[in-house]
Amino acid sequence: MRSPRRLGDRLFSSGALAAGLLILVVLAAVAIFLVAQSLPALTAGGTDLPAGFTSFWSYVLPLVFGTVWAAVLALVIAVPLSLGVALFLSHYAPRRTARALGAVIDLLAAVPSVVFGLWGITVLAPFVQPFYTFLSAAFGWIPLLAGPVSGTGRTILTVAVVLAVMITPIITALTREIFLQTPRLNEEAALALGATRWEMIRIAVLPFGLPGMVSAAMLGLGRALGETMAVAMVLSPSVVVSFFLLRSENPTTIAANIALNFPDSYGSGINVLIATGLALFVLTFVVNAVARAVVGRRGGGKGL
Amino acid sequence: MVLSTPGPALHSGALPRHSALGLFALCLAVTGTLFLLLLLSGITPAYNIAGAVFFGLVLWAATISAVSFLVEGSRRAKDRLVTALVCTSFGVALLPLISLVFTVVTNGIARFDGAFFSESLRNIIGPGGGALHAIVGTLEITLIAALISVPVGLLTAIYLVEYGRGAVARAITFLVDVMTGIPSIVAGLFAFALFQLLTGDPGIRLGFGGSIALSVLMVPIVVRSSEEMLKLVPNELREASLALGVPNWLTVGKVVLPTALAGIVTGVMLAVARVIGETAPLLLIAGYTDSMNYNPFDQRMMTLPVYVYTQYTQPGTDVQPYLERAWTASLTLILIVLALNVIARLIARFFAPKLPH
Numbered sequence: 001m002r003s004p005r006r007l008g009d010r011l012f013s014s015g016a017l018a019a020g021l022l023i024l025v026v027l028a029a030v031a032i033f034l035v036a037q038s039l040p041a042l043t044a045g046g047t048d049l050p051a052g053f054t055s056f057w058s059y060v061l062p063l064v065f066g067t068v069w070a071a072v073l074a075l076v077i078a079v080p081l082s083l084g085v086a087l088f089l090s091h092y093a094p095r096r097t098a099r100a101l102g103a104v105i106d107l108l109a110a111v112p113s114v115v116f117g118l119w120g121i122t123v124l125a126p127f128v129q130p131f132y133t134f135l136s137a138a139f140g141w142i143p144l145l146a147g148p149v150s151g152t153g154r155t156i157l158t159v160a161v162v163l164a165v166m167i168t169p170i171i172t173a174l175t176r177e178i179f180l181q182t183p184r185l186n187e188e189a190a191l192a193l194g195a196t197r198w199e200m201i202r203i204a205v206l207p208f209g210l211p212g213m214v215s216a217a218m219l220g221l222g223r224a225l226g227e228t229m230a231v232a233m234v235l236s237p238s239v240v241v242s243f244f245l246l247r248s249e250n251p252t253t254i255a256a257n258i259a260l261n262f263p264d265s266y267g268s269g270i271n272v273l274i275a276t277g278l279a280l281f282v283l284t285f286v287v288n289a290v291a292r293a294v295v296g297r298r299g300g301g302k303g304l
Numbered sequence: 305m306v307l308s309t310p311g312p313a314l315h316s317g318a319l320p321r322h323s324a325l326g327l328f329a330l331c332l333a334v335t336g337t338l339f340l341l342l343l344l345s346g347i348t349p350a351y352n353i354a355g356a357v358f359f360g361l362v363l364w365a366a367t368i369s370a371v372s373f374l375v376e377g378s379r380r381a382k383d384r385l386v387t388a389l390v391c392t393s394f395g396v397a398l399l400p401l402i403s404l405v406f407t408v409v410t411n412g413i414a415r416f417d418g419a420f421f422s423e424s425l426r427n428i429i430g431p432g433g434g435a436l437h438a439i440v441g442t443l444e445i446t447l448i449a450a451l452i453s454v455p456v457g458l459l460t461a462i463y464l465v466e467y468g469r470g471a472v473a474r475a476i477t478f479l480v481d482v483m484t485g486i487p488s489i490v491a492g493l494f495a496f497a498l499f500q501l502l503t504g505d506p507g508i509r510l511g512f513g514g515s516i517a518l519s520v521l522m523v524p525i526v527v528r529s530s531e532e533m534l535k536l537v538p539n540e541l542r543e544a545s546l547a548l549g550v551p552n553w554l555t556v557g558k559v560v561l562p563t564a565l566a567g568i569v570t571g572v573m574l575a576v577a578r579v580i581g582e583t584a585p586l587l588l589i590a591g592y593t594d595s596m597n598y599n600p601f602d603q604r605m606m607t608l609p610v611y612v613y614t615q616y617t618q619p620g621t622d623v624q625p626y627l628e629r630a631w632t633a634s635l636t637l638i639l640i641v642l643a644l645n646v647i648a649r650l651i652a653r654f655f656a657p658k659l660p661h
Binding site (some may be wrong): 008009011012013015016017018019020021022023024026027029030033034036037080081082083084085087088089092093101104105107108110111112113114115116117118119121122123124127165168172196197198199201222225226227228229232233255258259262263266267270273274277278280281284285287288292 | 354379380382383386387389390391392393394396397398400401403404407408455456457458459460462463464466467468472473475476479480481482483484485486487488489490491493494496497498500501506507520523524527551552553554556557577580581582583584587588591592609610612613616617627630631634637638641642645
């Protein structure tokens with residue numbers, strides 16, 4: 001009687017284990033294939049690279065800079081906005097409408113990135129261009145905003161705005177959940193001591209939610225780093241290191257650079273692009289690992 | 305919307321109950337007329353709704369905290385200022401959504417016709433044509449991706465929840481986390497490198513490669529959501545079944561899975577909705593074409609997101625028909641994603657078992 005049971009159990013559990021191990025194999029394959037295809041690029045000379053670049057590293061470093069720069073700018077815009085929206089949904093809007101309003105924000109996450117790209121270049125870029133002209137005229141003495149201003153609005157700042165719109169629903173959803181988990185007693189104690197709503201949030205909600213806010217921001221950063229189409233469509237790209245926000249010469253990102261150049265590449269050009277992809281993979285891996293480490297540490301200090 | 309802080313005022317002054325709301329309407333009216341004047345004087349070519357709303361909100365935040373500071377003191381003023389800022393951030397977050405939906409619908413409706421859903425772009429230069437080949441490609445590639453990822457993802461989740469203990473389970477959990485963070489374009493590069501090696505074709509393009517790339521993105525989402533759902537199944541159910549002498553695998557198959565089914569289906573549909581809009585990996589490995597291709601294992605295959613991209617980036621001499629098709633394809637894509645989300649939520653609501661709390 002017992003042996004057939006064991007057989008079924010063994011089959012089933014090993015099948016489940018096999019599926020788990022398949023994930024391991026796939027990830028190993030991703031890493032191995034990317035590395036194998038990248039190796040020729042690492043030693044590539046001048047003829048294999050786009051004109052003007054002498055070594056692979058001189059090509060990939062500006063791209064890494066552009067990727068991080070665009071993502072950080074997006075984060076600078078998205079984090080305060082998302083925190084505001086999350087607080088609105090968790091502590092300001094009436095409970096019943098908060099759910100529906102939260103679903104509306106989630107709708108933003110449902111829009112495919114290519115549609116964001118199309119919207120960014122046809123609606124947002126022409127819309128913000130006059131503001132850029134004004135900004136540069138009024139605050140041009142700040143190095144970041146120095147002219148000459150791009151005539152199309154297709155600058156790194158516009159890209160950052162589009163990316164911010166795309167990662168806002170992610171950061172909002174995560175921080176909203178964290179804010180809702182604030183111990184009720186802490187909030188009530190603060191209010192009972194005569195705190196206003198903002199004081200209650202500052203002394204009870206925000207300290208409790210801090211690790212969650214950090215990890216949500218890091219996850220948003222990870223998404224912004226890997227985002228391709230919106231950047232590829234909106235930005236007028238070049239492979240440079242430049243901090244200027246409003247000029248027409250902008251640093252491009254790894255992902256956008258691959259998407260724009262891959263369809264027309266062949267031979268060692270493809271190897272170079274795959275090698276930049278590997279750099280992106282490593283970059284997002286590090287960011288996500290840091291985010292996880294922050295979340296993991298949170299387990300220790302549960303009671304605030 | 306409750307904007308005024310509840311509770312009695314213990315100090316000198318307090319603003320009337322709905323003063324925040326009233327001031328909000330006033331500020332909107334002020335900036336609204338200001339931008340109307342700008343329009344009438346010819347400085348702005350069209351009425352700037354976004355500008356009116358945005359500056360209205362800023363003006364509101366400034367006035368409400370100033371008024372409150374004079375009447376209620378600095379603590380209340382700070383509270384009102386934060387309230388205004390928080391509400392403003394919600395309004396600001398809504399602006400792009402409204403603008404985007406408005407643009408997509410108004411521009412996309414022009415070509416939302418029969419031809420768009422029944423014709424391909426073969427031999428089409430200029431107006432006319434449709435996106436049937438892209439819709440077929442998207443459906444085939446996504447369906448195959450789902451057929452690959454659902455068994456793998458679900459079995460992995462079952463392993464993690466029902467069997468996995470110790471180092472192997474921890475390693476798999478970690479790897480799923482890593483996989484969640486893979487940028488979509490890297491998944492496309494992986495699929496390309498894989499099929500380039502398998503076929504030896506240096507410029508390989510095929511639809512199935514797109515399915516592989518999408519599965520890489522989809523598996524971790526399915527694992528995560530299924531895991532959550534399996535964890536929700538009460539242990540009493542498992543114990544009751546095991547106590548009756550039912551083997552473990554039958555318990556999982558006949559008790560745990562049916563209980564969690566609605567949630568799992570919801571998770572799968574949301575995962576499909578997530579990957580169906582992916583552009584970058586499909587651009588790399590599935591490529592683009594103007595012709596119908598039903599065979600995902602051979603030749604280039606068009607998909608809806610890539611269709612949007614190529615219609616915009618590679619227009620003919622007359623840009624308008626290409627742009628119109630791009631918008632209509634965007635509208636179709638958003639409608640598909642929306643439908644998947646709505647159906648998923650309906651399943652979650654109506655088919656979820658009533659669990660004891």
